[in-house]
Amino acid sequence: MEFLQSKESGTSDRSKYKSNGAENNNGAYLVWEDLTVVAQSLKNGTTKKLVSGLSGYAEPDRIMAIMGPSGSGKSTLLDALAGRLSRNTLMTGNILLNGKKAPIDSRDVSYVTQDDYFLGTLSVREILTYSSHLRLPSKMTNNEIDEIVQETIVKMGLQDCAENKIGNWHLRGISTGEKRRLSIGVEILTQPKVLFLDEPTSGLDSASAFFVLLVLNSIAHDGRIVVCSVHQPSGHLFDLFDDLLLLSNGETIYFGDAKLAVKVIPTSSNSQIKLTTDEIKAKLVEKYKDSDISKNMRKRVQELALSEQVEIVSNKSNAGWWKQLWTLSGRSFLNMSRDMGYYWLRTLFYILVSVSAGNLYFNIGLSYQSIVQRAKCDAFVYGFMICLSIGGLPFFLEEFKMLMMMASEIFKLLPDLPKFFWRYPMSYISFASWAIQGQYKNDMIGLDFDPQNPGDTEVKGEEVLQKIFGVELDHSKWCDLLALLVLLVSYRLILLAALKYKEKSLSLLRRLYASHFRQPVKQLMLMKEKFISSKTNQPTP
Numbered sequence: 001m002e003f004l005q006s007k008e009s010g011t012s013d014r015s016k017y018k019s020n021g022a023e024n025n026n027g028a029y030l031v032w033e034d035l036t037v038v039a040q041s042l043k044n045g046t047t048k049k050l051v052s053g054l055s056g057y058a059e060p061d062r063i064m065a066i067m068g069p070s071g072s073g074k075s076t077l078l079d080a081l082a083g084r085l086s087r088n089t090l091m092t093g094n095i096l097l098n099g100k101k102a103p104i105d106s107r108d109v110s111y112v113t114q115d116d117y118f119l120g121t122l123s124v125r126e127i128l129t130y131s132s133h134l135r136l137p138s139k140m141t142n143n144e145i146d147e148i149v150q151e152t153i154v155k156m157g158l159q160d161c162a163e164n165k166i167g168n169w170h171l172r173g174i175s176t177g178e179k180r181r182l183s184i185g186v187e188i189l190t191q192p193k194v195l196f197l198d199e200p201t202s203g204l205d206s207a208s209a210f211f212v213l214l215v216l217n218s219i220a221h222d223g224r225i226v227v228c229s230v231h232q233p234s235g236h237l238f239d240l241f242d243d244l245l246l247l248s249n250g251e252t253i254y255f256g257d258a259k260l261a262v263k264v265i266p267t268s269s270n271s272q273i274k275l276t277t278d279e280i281k282a283k284l285v286e287k288y289k290d291s292d293i294s295k296n297m298r299k300r301v302q303e304l305a306l307s308e309q310v311e312i313v314s315n316k317s318n319a320g321w322w323k324q325l326w327t328l329s330g331r332s333f334l335n336m337s338r339d340m341g342y343y344w345l346r347t348l349f350y351i352l353v354s355v356s357a358g359n360l361y362f363n364i365g366l367s368y369q370s371i372v373q374r375a376k377c378d379a380f381v382y383g384f385m386i387c388l389s390i391g392g393l394p395f396f397l398e399e400f401k402m403l404m405m406m407a408s409e410i411f412k413l414l415p416d417l418p419k420f421f422w423r424y425p426m427s428y429i430s431f432a433s434w435a436i437q438g439q440y441k442n443d444m445i446g447l448d449f450d451p452q453n454p455g456d457t458e459v460k461g462e463e464v465l466q467k468i469f470g471v472e473l474d475h476s477k478w479c480d481l482l483a484l485l486v487l488l489v490s491y492r493l494i495l496l497a498a499l500k501y502k503e504k505s506l507s508l509l510r511r512l513y514a515s516h517f518r519q520p521v522k523q524l525m526l527m528k529e530k531f532i533s534s535k536t537n538q539p540t541p
């Protein structure tokens with residue numbers, strides 16, 4: 001149910017937003033039962049269990065830490081719970097949100113990744129405002145959105161840097177800790193019931209990490225579930241966690257109250273010194289399985305799984321398609337106009353190139369040799385424009401130098417192109433062929449050049465175009481310009497359609513992949529289980 005579908009009538013979107021937040025104490029319970037994730041290598045088809053038979057639950061008002069050594073499956077468990085496992089994996093088991101199977105793209109779940117991606121030229125307030133316009137319902141007024149943004153800024157403790165820019169390669173911006181809090185702020189704009197965070201404190205100094213966890217704590221105490229993976233937190237950070245899930249090799253070795261963990265988890269003893277790390281891990285897993293904590297946890301999981309299915313009132317309803325397009329375009333233009341390297345520096349280069357080329361070829365005249373000089377000038381100007389327009393792509397910078405070295409060599413006459421593919425269809429859908437033809441026509445039509453041999457008749461520009469450059473004169477330079485505009489719009493529309501239908505086609509591919517992959521993996525898992533049970537049933541010699 002969307003949050004817009006509130007039964008209350010006459011209330012503003014802002015009040016609906018508030019009433020559907022966690023303030024009304026309708027917090028959700030998250031339960032996972034016998035969760036196993038298997039990955040298949042795309043190279044040789046071998047499979048690997050990433051996490052195995054995990055069960056547990058997360059409650060509102062509490063913050064849970066998933067801990068364990070590197071490679072123990074923390075991120076895999078978070079990804080599984082958030083429904084964002086990679087395509088080469090298969091998950092078995094149940095994930096329930098308030099007793100209901102959570103849909104993969106559940107709108108009540110937000111995920112904060114380890115990396116922060118923001119446009120460096122925007123301020124903290126602008127980032128939050130644009131995100132709100134993109135993710136909150138179109139019906140919300142600007143004032144309502146500004147209010148939500150201000151509340152989020154205060155909640156995240158970002159008041160002091162609210163008007164500061166994020167920062168980029170030439171602009172010193174906000175600190176890493178502030179960026180991390182901003183990432184969390186962006187995710188809580190939509191008031192999710194469950195917030196997952198992948199290593200929210202990694203790369204932060206202890207004061208910043210402490211502040212981030214304080215913020216998470218206050219979010220959790222708004223009636224939300226907060227689950228995060230953490231790597232070796234210090235003592236005072238650990239104290240801020242309510243629950244702990246400790247993993248080793250993809251299996252649970254502790255699940256429960258974080259404060260009790262220290263008392264329950266066995267410390268190293270002399271007898272363990274002789275054991276290998278794998279043996280110690282196996283012992284800890286076995287010990288946990290047989291413990292009362294594990295039995296109580298399973299009982300609670302069963303209770304929560306069988307509890308009445310409460311309809312979750314979703315807080316999220318994305319803005320409409322047009323509003324998203326408008327917001328993204330506005331954000332992009334603002335970023336471009338502020339980014340010195342992207343916009344202003346490039347404009348300066350365009351002017352410099354135009355002035356230089358104009359100077360070099362000034363008063364080139366109408367001698368026979370000037371024909372080739374003119375062609376070189378046109379090709380150079382066009383080549384430079386192309387390079388500057390795509391020079392923003394980092395991987396292109398190396399290629400760029402190569403291209404400039406051979407600028408005059410890369411053009412081939414249209415009639416000389418291989419018919420299949422390069423002539424038809426490539427020359428028709430290529431920006432370059434229309435641009436160069438238009439430029440040549442603009443430069444040469446109407447001119448009379450000196451003949452190659454003295455005494456011959458003058459050479460007409462039209463003749464040069466047709467005979468030397470293979471340019472047909474069946475359409476004017478304005479048609480070439482029109483073709484460029486059509487290509488410009490068409491390519492953008494194609495990209496838009498590709499982005500819009502990407503998800504649908506990807507999910508189709510995923511289904512095809514799963515139907516191909518599921519059967520062999522299930523068989524393999526069955527065989528492994530049979531093998532293990534036959535081994536454990538064998539009498540010991």
Ligand SMILES: Nc1ncnc2c1ncn2[C@@H]1O[C@H](COP(=O)(O)OP(=O)(O)OP(=O)(O)O)[C@@H](O)[C@H]1O
Nearest residue numbers: 039050069070071072073074075076077086088089
């Ligand atoms: N899609 C995948 N395909 C194959 N192997 C994977 C995949 N995802 C994770 N793994 C492997 O599963 C194991 C657990 O990975 P995971 O990222 O969950 O560990 P982690 O505890 O989060 O580690 P870290 O603390 O280093 O981030 C690792 O050995 C990893 O290489």
